[in-house]
Amino acid sequence: MTAAGPARDEAAYDELARTVREHAGRLATALVRLIGDFGAAEDLVQDAVVEALRRWPVDGIPDRPDAWLFTVARRRGLDVLRREARYREKLAQVQWPVPSEPDERLRLIFTCCHPALPRSAQVALTLRVVCGLTTAQIGRAFLVPETTVAQRITRAKRKIADAGIPYRLPVEADLRARTAEVLTVVYLMLNEGYLSSGGEVASQRLVDDAEWLAALLHELLPDEPEVAGLLALIRLHRARAGGRFSAGGDLVLLADQDRSRWDHAAIADAVDLLTRTARRRQPGPYQLQAAIVACHAEAPRWEDTDWEQIVLLYDLLLAVAPSPVTRLHRAVALRYVAGPEAALAELDGEPAGRLDAYHLWHATRADLLRDLGRPAEARAADERALRLTSNPAEQAILHERLRWEP
Amino acid sequence: MKYVLLFVDTEQFHADLQAMTPDDRARAFGLVDAWVAEHRGVIRGGNKLQDAHTATTVRLDGPEPVVTDGPFVEGKEVVSGYFEIEVADLDEALRMAKSWPGCPVIEIRPLES
Numbered sequence: 001m002t003a004a005g006p007a008r009d010e011a012a013y014d015e016l017a018r019t020v021r022e023h024a025g026r027l028a029t030a031l032v033r034l035i036g037d038f039g040a041a042e043d044l045v046q047d048a049v050v051e052a053l054r055r056w057p058v059d060g061i062p063d064r065p066d067a068w069l070f071t072v073a074r075r076r077g078l079d080v081l082r083r084e085a086r087y088r089e090k091l092a093q094v095q096w097p098v099p100s101e102p103d104e105r106l107r108l109i110f111t112c113c114h115p116a117l118p119r120s121a122q123v124a125l126t127l128r129v130v131c132g133l134t135t136a137q138i139g140r141a142f143l144v145p146e147t148t149v150a151q152r153i154t155r156a157k158r159k160i161a162d163a164g165i166p167y168r169l170p171v172e173a174d175l176r177a178r179t180a181e182v183l184t185v186v187y188l189m190l191n192e193g194y195l196s197s198g199g200e201v202a203s204q205r206l207v208d209d210a211e212w213l214a215a216l217l218h219e220l221l222p223d224e225p226e227v228a229g230l231l232a233l234i235r236l237h238r239a240r241a242g243g244r245f246s247a248g249g250d251l252v253l254l255a256d257q258d259r260s261r262w263d264h265a266a267i268a269d270a271v272d273l274l275t276r277t278a279r280r281r282q283p284g285p286y287q288l289q290a291a292i293v294a295c296h297a298e299a300p301r302w303e304d305t306d307w308e309q310i311v312l313l314y315d316l317l318l319a320v321a322p323s324p325v326t327r328l329h330r331a332v333a334l335r336y337v338a339g340p341e342a343a344l345a346e347l348d349g350e351p352a353g354r355l356d357a358y359h360l361w362h363a364t365r366a367d368l369l370r371d372l373g374r375p376a377e378a379r380a381a382d383e384r385a386l387r388l389t390s391n392p393a394e395q396a397i398l399h400e401r402l403r404w405e406p
Numbered sequence: 407m408k409y410v411l412l413f414v415d416t417e418q419f420h421a422d423l424q425a426m427t428p429d430d431r432a433r434a435f436g437l438v439d440a441w442v443a444e445h446r447g448v449i450r451g452g453n454k455l456q457d458a459h460t461a462t463t464v465r466l467d468g469p470e471p472v473v474t475d476g477p478f479v480e481g482k483e484v485v486s487g488y489f490e491i492e493v494a495d496l497d498e499a500l501r502m503a504k505s506w507p508g509c510p511v512i513e514i515r516p517l518e519s
Contacts (some may be wrong), residue, residue, distance in 0.1 A: 116496055163516050164407040166495035174497065 012056035019065040020049055021212070024132030027070050029104040032167060035077050038111070039157040042129050044080075048073040049132075105130075106220050107168050109213070113182040114165045121156035122185050124149050131209040141206050142192060179221065183230050183286065186213050190234050207241075210234055228277040229287030232270045236293040239266035251393035255302045267297045285321040288313055292329075307336040324354045328361055340371040359388035363398065407516055408450065408492050409499045414511035415486040437507035445491070445502055452489030483511060490517070 024045055031041035048069045062068040112125040123142075127133040128149075135153065139146040159165065170178040193206030214231040221227050243257035252258075271294050277287060292313045299305040314330035328347065335343035347365055355361035366381035379402065386398040423431065442449065461477040461484075477484050486509055493499050496514070503512045 114496075116500070163514075164409075164495040164499075166497050170497065174501070 009057040012061055013053070015061045015065060016049065016052050016056060019069060020132040021209075023066040023069065025105050025108055025130040027066070027073060028129055029108050030070065031073055031077055032108075033104070034074065035081055038160055038167065039154075040080060041077075042157075044073040044077050045069070045132075047076055105216065109182055109217070110170060110178055111160060111165060111167050113178070113185050114160070115178070115181050116163060116165055117156050117159060118152075119184070119188075121152045122181070123188055124152045125156050126185050126213070127189070127206075127209065128153055130213065133205070133209070137205065141203065176224075179217075179224055179227065182217065183226060186210050186217070186230060186234075187286070189213070190230075190237065194237055207234070207238060211238065225277045225280045225282045226284040226286050228273055229284060229290050232274040232277070233286055233290035233293060235266060235270040235273075236290060236297050239263040239270060240293075240297060245393075249393075250396050253397070254296060259300065262297065267294075270294070271298065283316060283320065285317060288317040288320070292317070305336070307333050311337050325358070325360075328355060328358075328364060332364055335368065335371075340368045344368040344372065357388060359385040359394065361385075362388065363394075366401070407495060408490060408519075409496075410515050410517060411452075411489045411491060411499070411503055411506075412485050412513040412515065413487040413489075413506075413509050414483050414513065415509045416511065417482045419510050434507070441505065441507055448491045448493050448498075448502075450490045450492050452487065454487040455485065458484040458486075 027045050027048075028041050031044050032038055035041060035044075051072050052065075052069060056062070109126065109130055112129055113122045117125070124135075124138050127138050127141075128135065133141075135149040136146045138144075139149045142149075160167075169175075187210075189206045189210035193203045193208075193210060211231070211234045214227065214234050217224075217227045218231045240257070240262045242261035242263065243259060244252060246252050270290070274287065274290050274294060278291075292310055295306050295310050295313070310333040311330060314326060314333060317326055318330065331343045331346040334346055344365065347361065347368065362381045362385035366378045366385065369375075369378035369381060382398055382402050386395060386402070389395055389398070423434070426434065458477050461475075463474050463476060463478045465472045465474070491499065491502065493502070496516075499514050503514055506512060
């Protein structure tokens with residue numbers, strides 16, 4: 001190795017992060033098979049990672065980092081096995097290399113996202129076990145104390161063991177519903193990462209992991225249209241990430257974004273994936289959301305946005321997955337098709353009561369009221385929105401607006 | 407693994423049952439009988455409990471045992487019966503519970519051994 005000191009440490013940490021990200025799930029899976037205990041397997045991987053943190057900066061990065069981690073984890077696993085007589089017969093089954101059977105990784109994901117676990121634990125467990133994040137990283141990303149994350153994971157692991165949550169693929173009859181559970185977890189990662197409160201690095205990590213999981217699921221379940229839909233949705237968001245913040249770090253609204261900073265090749269790829277998936281004619285919420293984002297991504301300028309198509313897609317989305325937030329988004333699109341009055345009527349209709357605590361509902365009303373020449377009401381709505389958001393980027397935009405309002 | 411399925415009645419369910427015609431009620435019980443027959447192979451025991459008004463609760467957490475009338479939690483939902491089953495894992499227990507044609511709530515709890 002030519003690098004020395006901090007630079008070498010840095011290289012070792014980067015390599016370790018990459019290895020953990022790509023292989024932690026597979027290693028845990030192999031170890032579950034070895035020692036038959038979900039929680040212990042994960043601890044072994046973490047122990048091996050700690051060992052690597054100590055050794056790699058000194059000894060250099062090994063030729064096959066994943067094999068190095070496995071060897072260390074397996075050695076410790078064998079110690080555990082030797083201590084525990086009831087696992088003795090399993091020693092005979094130990095072998096390396098363990099095939100990275102796709103089914104094994106899928107099993108792990110489905111176990112982490114089992115519907116008998118609370119949603120927050122599904123997310124924490126998946127990030128920890130499948131993506132290899134530390135409890136501290138998960139806590140930062142979701143603004144939850146690390147001890148809370150650790151408790152959730154511990155409780156979930158105990159329930160998996162004690163309640164008999166199986167470590168295997170769901171049977172055919174359950175697969176659709178269970179895949180939907182997994183996708184919800186991935187979608188939560190995307191949402192939290194995309195509009196989160198946890199700081200830029202934590203957020204970026206979450207979006208990366210969401211894409212990685214979605215790509216993995218798509219590879220393993222190529223016939224599930226909603227998996228492809230969610231993957232396309234994540235990739236479309238990422239492709240436009242370059243335009244979302246100004247040089248000063250402020251959030252830039254879609255209408256004002258510099259579209260030359262979007263990754264147009266990535267957009268084309270995602271749209272292609274979406275188009276191929278749509279041929280199956282099994283539309284679902286993720287495909288429809290991706291299609292809406294694609295409409296925005298493909299418009300050369302804000303003025304060229306195909307709002308009629310977007311309103312239509314929102315209608316379809318409301319039909320399969322009705323939600324007040326979706327109605328809100330539809331109203332925004334409707335403004336460009338039917339004018340601010342129609343949009344405001346839509347907002348003040350059905351969803352009003354249910355979205356009273358949602359800052360974007362008030363911010364959108366403010367926008368429409370300004371358009372309609374009702375500045376006092378607009379100001380009151382913006383002030384209400386400001387009180388309801390904790391996201392600094394959104395607060396900045398609202399402050400800016402209020403400065404200009406009478 | 408062994409699990410107990412705890413069946414829970416609600417006031418609404420009770421009222422609906424009362425409001426049924428004798429024929430409809432017979433049909434509803436028929437579905438339950440069919441479910442039990444279908445799962446006979448994994449059912450190890452169980453029974454229907456008599457109505458909640460027959461329940462008596464003894465509390466031993468004070469200085470003296472206290473006997474009160476009624477189930478241990480006062481509420482609109484009461485345990486009305488149970489089955490002990492033996493299946494491979496929670497997924498199988500869940501599938502069974504999801505196809506139960508009777509009362510609207512089921513708690514699934516693994517047995518210690």
